[in-house]
Amino acid sequence: MDQAAVIDHQYVIAAYTVTWVLQLGYLAWLGFKWRAEKRAAERRTRVAR
């Protein structure tokens, strides 16, 4: 591989990494939000009892 192809490859890896960081970061945030909603529902059920 010549120098230009190596730099191109690094840019491709950077683009793919950014994509996955954004997608998985959002998925993790959704997981936290889901857990918070479930806990709120459980807390309310306990108080109602």
Next chain:
Amino acid sequence: MRPRTKPELFPAQCAGIESAEMKKAAISLYVVVTIALMVWGFYQAMYVAPSDAMQGEISRIIYYHVPNASVAFVFFAVNLIGSIGFLAARRNNPDRAQLFDAWALSGAEVGLIFCTVVLTTGPLWGRRAWGIWWTWDPRLTTTLVLWLIYVSYLLLRRFAAGTQMQTLAAVLGIFGALDVPIVYMSNRWWRTQHPAPVFGGAPGSGMAASMLHPFLWNMLAWFCWGVLVLGLRYRVERKHQENAAEEAREALESRA
């Protein structure tokens, strides 16, 4: 293990358990297929597809950049349908209006994530292909405006208070969706920095089969991934709505 009800004694309950288990199994299967498609798409993009004769290795960004843009457009359309549905149902059928609102919010939020991917992978591609990170080209500018519209939609939902918030957000969602066809057509109407459309552009546009197959695999993979994330976001929002409704009911009961 969870005790199971005897089918002959409680057929209705058993049917409920079985359908819940079937649903769980179907979702698990969908998750496995989606992950497999993502891995396969990555393999196709990095190791099977040839590098472009003009652009070289950097052209491999297309396998993530374009599918993410396409999925973003589809989810902004989900927001549009949800917003129209909410406005149509909010007076006569408030429960159904909440369903539409949950779809609208999910479409906007997940669409925004995909649009953010487009706006970060694009400049990386542009830096190598054009030598610049950004230019005020019509395609880039209209995409940035689209992104800003949906950021403002989410900020409105986050910070506006009162019963009118959902209605205002639905109206903004409808106006925001007007930018989607403008973004799509921008590199057909105005020819500047961004490349001409690969599909459905000028005569002779298109992709070689050796690149088209990896591209289509990635389109399918990203679409499946998007639907999975959209479904999760919708479930979270429905749970949030249930909690909010329950809290409001309890507050009313405690006053009475």
